[in-house]
Amino acid sequence: MRLVTTPPTPAEVAFALLREGRMGDAENLMTRELQAATDKHGHGSPEWASAQCDLGNVLLDADQRDRAIECYRRAVSATPRDHESRKDQLTYRLNLGLALRMAGRLDEAETELRQGVQERLAFYGREHAGYAFGLEPLADLLRQRGDVAGARQVVEEAVANLWRNGHERVASALALRAAIVHAGGTREPLFVGLQQLPDEVVEQVGRVVTQMLDHDDPAAKPLLTSLVVALEERLGIDHQATLNALSALANLGRDLGDQAGRVDAIERVLASYDRQGRQEEALMAGLGLAMAQDEAGDAEAALRTYASAHARAERIGRPELRSQVLRNWGLALKEAGQVGPAEQRLTEAVSQARRGTDHDTVGRACIALGLFHQHEGRLSEARTVLEEGLTIMDPVHPDAIIGRSHLGAVLDGRTCGCGDMAGTIADAFREFVITRLPADLLDRLDVAIVDGDFKIDVGLRREPTESELERLNDVFQTAHAEFRRRLSEPRYAG
Template identity: 60%
Template sequence: MARELQEVTRTYGAGSPEWASVQCDLGNVLLNSDQPARAVDCYRAACSGPMPGDPEAHKDRLTYRMNLGMVLGRLGRLDEAETELRANAQERLAFYGREHPGYAFGLEPLADVQLRRGDLRAARESVEEAIQNFWRSGHERLATALALRATIVTAAGGDEPAFVTLEQLPDEVVENVALAVLNRTGEHPETDGAVLSLLAEAMEARLGPDHQATLNALSQLANHGRDGHGVDRVAAIRKVLASYHRQGMREEALMAELGLAMAQSDAGDLDGALRTYAEALVRAQSLGRADLVSQVLRNWGLALSEAELPDEAERCLREALSAAEDSGDPETLGRVRIALGLFLQHQERLEEARQIVEAGLSTLDVAHPDALVGRGHLGAIMEGRSCGCGDMPEVIAAAFREFVLGRLPRDLLDDLEVDLKDGDFAVNVRLRREPAEDELEELDRVMRAATAEFRRRVAER
């Protein structure tokens, strides 16, 4: 994209509509590469100069400015974001007119930034105008605007319904409202739990307790509660489990039972969790899937270990290992080996633990989260310690290095130094020889893949 920008600058000149278009494209690339601050510079450049007289170029400029405002909001620069988005909405009003959905497109992100700034009255005015516009035009963005409205109404408190007019909408649009709410989860953590709870109630009332939109809302609600937000995870999962039972979805019911057991354990009901694992094992055995049997036994064994029942825990974990060997699935086998190895480490049976953890690492991808945990514990085992995860940043950096080296020609790299600081990677590459063009492209591809994969792993920790 940088080369394209240079070429377009030579051909059409800086400030031309063609140049602005490439600036926006480069901004999109940077944004999707987790470099939003650099993307802002590109979007701002795309918006520079007088407004183009050509209608198509004019419309493009409106998009560039909306992108600029939205990314400023993503960076937390909310005052700047509102300034840009408010100006963009006015420009859209002048260009499209009040009845055109192109105007409402600018109101929706403006309402979102106003919500984040705490100006709920202004946010409500903006989103309601967008909803009326999309409703009149029958535009599909009505669903996302209704989802945003639900967050604004919930943040304001009171008894006003968060979800309205659902009975007047086709099922497809209602489903899209639910999807839009789920996609917004995490953007406003202080209201997520309440909005998800209200969404689950609304979907059950409008679409029924067994509709996938209802189940998705309940599942997301349970996941939200896993982060300690006070949501009744057990109740949400029980509703999902009951639905799967009614529909005869046996494998899905098994997964829900495993989630229920974890929720019970996190809530302090360890006895209830152990009973749920026993029921889940019966279900897994009835399905005739060795990998599922292994998964249940592994989780059950870890719960028994937490309950300080080491004999029962070891028996479960070894049965899980036997089932994993029968399954023929390398990931299942690796995960059980890591779990058993860590259990043995905590029992101070270090030599046996070392052998099993090393065997587990041999069947797991280097970036697998269980492999990272196993590597950290293996370092402690090698130091003669019965617990401790070692230096996890160092472990992750070493795994990053192995990920890259395993995917490139052995004679290409002289050295690869990787350091993890503040949640991101600093990488220094030294080459043994001049790479061919295809090797250079492959090196770039592998490095980008490694960075994306391990950033995700760090975020999940």
């Protein structure tokens, strides 16, 4: 029997590249697809509009919102030729409104979303679910703008429409309704009708609520706590949706400074994984618990939890997991002033990582041990393991940047400090840009970090073509997005 598979679309490939952190490659792919659509079907064609939308989706996912907005505007500007291209245009306008909202351009967003609602009403009719698809984002925008009464009116119409149509998207409308009712402070039940919905729709309600939370707003905690209670009642305390909501509650506790609530939520997740015999999930929950206990100021409890996590990792037997536990445990021991045990754990973390197959695990373990050696004044040993770690890691990985900067300090003979961190990041930014442009285009590229942002000075060898100039601008915007995203991830302290 011959197995026939469908090859992924260019957009699917691009999003796979984004998941790997290869934003520049993803953008290049979709730019080529746009050019191909333009060459074959012409500027302003439905195919051109579709390619503009695909490129906009990739740019939006890469946090390049202004460029994504322009792609969506161009897509909306195309004249539809038939029923399907008219339907597609409704999607393009919805994407435009959402992107404007994400960019904080709320007046423009409301204009586009309201126009989209009217166009959907004319195209689908009031009873069709396609009309409700436009109501929901408008209600969310009104909620964001503080118009709770207006948002409630719009979201109730969306919920009624989707419920009547038996559409699974009622999940996101119900989640939004809960957030709007909560914002209104009426003390009404937030989550209604869950008993009448299939499990998978209830699970989706939970996912949407956790995605829409504002982690800077203390009011998010009672909303999420109500969700946890609703999921426990409807799905059970050990259901994955309930555990996901508890994990979100722990993350919210971290961001709001509610360390006690964070610890309690993680303990409940850990207890559930233990009840279910899910060893690896329990191990990762244990690591999260140790970190939470440490940040709550209970270092002794954190060290006990790390010891317990190590015992779990020993039972599982995977070297990558053992290395991760040992690395984190060693760093915690060092912070607690237990230098000898810290070195033992960090050294063993490197040894375990080398037994595995994951390069990042080896690199992170080496960098952690290298920083330990540096701070202890053992510069030769620090240099050896730092260089080993850096040779196998992605150069823009946050740990690699930290390691490279500390290596610079080691080479200068310094036992503390991380060297010229700004210079290290600027060098990595420069390397990222140069490798993505024609070799004969740049004469020089000076990159510096000034007031927390990149300052760029470019010298060209020759006059660029219009397409090369556009490419140059695009690469710089991609580099900004790439480094801001990578450098926002957790990393070692200097």
